[in-house]
Amino acid sequence: MLKKADINKFIAAVMNNGYKVFGPVKQEDGVSLSELKTTDDISFDYFNFILPPKRHFFPWSELLYKYKDKTIHEAPLPEDKTILLGIRPCDARSFSFLDNVFIDDKAVDPYYQNRRDNTIVISLACNQPLPSCFCTSVGGTPAGKEGTDILAYDTGDSLFFEECSERGSSFLKLYSKFFSTPDQADVQAVKDFIAKAEKQVLSVNIKNAAEKLKEKFYDSVWDKLSFRCLSCGVCTFFCPTCYCFGLYDERDRRIRVHDACMYKGFTLEASGHNPRPTQSERMRQRIMHKFLYTVENFGKIFCVGCGRCVTACPVNMDIRENIVEVIG
């Protein structure tokens, strides 16, 4: 247990040990995940961050190397020790998904891996799901432990810390002087807390989605679904598990930038041919990728149910409705 009043001391101690702490910082337009400059900036008055925290490990635009005088100068590996504080369990879960992609047996992305190795994720269990949330339908819970090192529960005036990984427990041991042992009432409070939050999450029936999607590749339902879509790509930029990127050469450097399957240019070939010529194929790709291809490749539905795509979409394309409509 950690009294909320003491969190400043805890974070100050962590920062003194050379960690960069990224946490919920109150800003003009809501709370966002940014670097804490002082411990006073922290605010627990938020539902979830507007932008997905994948940007922390897999930045929107990342320098890979530069070339000068016929030599290539690779970008150095990121070595900063960081703490991600206040990540919601759904987003923390997305980290474990991205690990599958970037830290594969055959190929490892060193930038991603280094950032991941140097970061301790302290997530904060969700006490107030939004109307757009559906984490329980895709295998998560408001207090999920996947992808996180330490999970905190906000029980009013104090935080209950639970270690979820070895790194998390060895980290907590270093700072044990800040914590008190929880009593029975606290444990009970946590249990109530989880049960209450779980009840509030909207449930979507996507049982056997992968099986059913296999038969829907040539279905006309995609045409109907995608008609409303503006192909703006907000859903992919806001998705914590979307990981597609493009490589671009700019003058003296090669950079890696997030890309979106919703764009026409994503699959456009140099010849002018486009294998996904209309929005219908692009929409199919996005949904199939999340609910079928990744199930085949990694055994997981690549959706954490954070609902960002639902709220951010300018025309209210709701992935919960879409998937139900497709699998019927």
Added chain:
Amino acid sequence: MGGTESIENKLKDAVKDLFLKKKVDIVIGFEKGSLPLTSRPCFIRSSDMAERLVWNASCTNNLAVYLPRFFQKVPRAKKSGTPPPVVGIVAKGCDARSVVGLIKEKQILKENVVIIGMSCQGVIDRRKIESFIDGSFIAGGRQEPGGILEITTGVGDKKKIKVSDVLAESCIECQYPHVENADVRIDGESITASDDGYKAIKAFEEKSPEERWQYFTDEISRCIRCYACRQACPNCYCKVCFAEQTLPRWIGPGDELSDVMIYHIGRIFHQAGRCVECNACVRACPVGIDLRLFTRKLCMDVKELFGYIPGLSIEELPPLLRFELNDNNDFITTG
């Protein structure tokens, strides 16, 4: 204000009537959205689907953005030679002006569009509502007669908010709420036209260049380059946008701030003499960049320098296709 339900019923009847008389093949309108207090575009293809239509203060989108795609050749064309469909569009004042713009720019066929002119009472701005309910979220909500929104907040409180208190900026400043060129008209009360004389723009002009640049930089640095502002805009129908062109590559794809700025300068500048101030770009922006302040400057200049207001007449040439020998010459440096 009030009576959205009766307007809604009138709208449904009108759309059914259009289908029965075989005057339209498809109608673009609004249906109930999946989140509380939202509506979203829907495509009505038969008279029995018309029951899905709704009309209230959350019908925010500019539906004209969907029109050009009915008249374009799609890469996977079904059959060549099929005539384009007759498309009905449920239009607010701003949507109808966008339709005029699209006809003028030859993106859609005038005789294939049926404008169902609504009496617009303005649309809500969700961000404003969220500020009204003290940082909670909208857990439920509906519109009651008399222009009142009943909102259930995340903590379970019920709150009543007047629609007029949470109107989008574009609706407060709306100069042309009436649909002038409607083929079918749904009568009802509507907001009154206001002309604030571009007060916000003039106030911004009063600031020092450094302050203005700082504001522009702060706003643009939040941009994540999803291009939703472009996609939501009815005017942005180009097949290849300058932002994605590769020959020449005008701007790089990364997070270089000057590239992002040039994207925005370019996009906004392309709206000169075309923007109908519908606010679609602002609503679409997921990070809430204040695009309106910049785009309206061009609207104001076009009005003041060339006396042109977009979307009012189909015949009048757009200002940048036209010129006069005695146009403003004051800005020219003389040797």
Added chain:
Amino acid sequence: MEEKKENNEPKIVAFLCNWCSYAGADLAGVSRFQYPANIRVIRIPCSGRINPLFIVKALQEGADGVLVSGCHPGDCHYISGNLAARRKFALLKNFLSYLGIEQDRVQFSWVSASEGNIFASLIKKVVDNIKKLPANKKLVRKRVGVQEYGWY
């Protein structure tokens, strides 16, 4: 004063129309009219060829100023290219200064083929105006070199 020192020799991109201003610059040259060497001339077929993005891009690539010069209104080789362009220029100049870019950073002018002396005095004036401004930093690409990263 520090800032001015930096900008003693500003780089100015001058887009000159082939038929009037470019010929005017030529005439200034053969007539031996002196003018500052700060301009980098780009010949364009007509001031109507100017895409506003050219101007913005010139600023991004580090130009301290941009000058666009064409035929006098009514004298365009293509009848009306400069008249159509004038509307664009008026909007662009207003818009860029609205965003906070200095008024004099982007300038427009009309110079005919016979006005060699006027061309020379125009360039003097433009260069003087731009010398008064600090070096262009606002719209310039931040990552021009390789120095900004410590690891290089």
